[in-house]
Amino acid sequence: MRVFFLGALAAAMICGSAAHAADAAAGKEKAEMCAGCHGENGVSQTENIPSLAGQPDQFLQWQLVFFRGGARKNEQMQPIAEQVGNEDVRALGAYFASLTPPKTTAPDDNPDLSKKGAQAAVGRRCASCHTDTFAGTKAVARLAGQREEYLVKALHDYKSGVRSGGAGAAMTDVAYPLSNEEIEALAHYLAHFQ
Incomplete structure (x- = not known):
């Protein structure tokens, strides 16, 4: 048997x-x-398109x-x-x-902003859902290497309640208290995360 x-x-x-x-x-x-819109091999070259x-x-x-x-x-x-x-x-x-996820080839042009973003990520426990490498898992998005301006837009959309579906409630809770500066820092950090 x-x-x-x-x-x-x-x-x-x-x-x-x-x-x-x-x-x-x-x-x-x-x-x-x-x-x-989303680019060859799924790597977007278009602003605000993931x-x-x-x-x-x-x-x-x-x-x-x-x-x-x-x-x-x-x-x-x-x-x-x-x-x-x-x-x-x-x-x-x-x-x-x-497909191979996008990698940022340009060096981080603002390491101080990334440091603030890393602190915001720890404070909001982003890794608890998106994993320690921010690669996502199952029904949770990959954030590492994503377009920076798209991440800013997505966080603002969650904060304002414009974006829903799936983890919308959890992400709204995470994004709502974020200041504009924290959103910018978090998006910068995640876009440059390797």
Whole structure:
């Protein structure tokens, strides 16, 4: 019985990773529609548009579902997400999660601001959800290396209640007491986090 269970477990793992690879391959084709805004290979070159490369699979899937259902509002994303079926949601999540996350190549031009941002991150316990490396996990976003101005916008959106869906309540609680200076510092720190 034990041998059968181990064999079944191994087969499920092989099939699961084969299915994930198939989803990622299908997602690559579907992701062509995303490149215009989110950049080639999911690395955004456009202000206030997030990079998707290296974001956790479940996080990406949930965001598409939130846009599709209207829980998360965005004039550009909602009409696109409304046309994306469940299989494509899974494929896009797998594809973007499989890509190498963006890395900041420029040196930190304001280490004092990063130091303040690191203090704000500790004070708000950001690592408790986003992990110690801010790489995110499961349905929690990757923050490390994300576009700085997008992080500022996202924190302001959470603070004002404009952004909801998923961890909206937790993020609103985190962002609401942040001053504008803390938001700027936190975004700078996370964008330059390696």
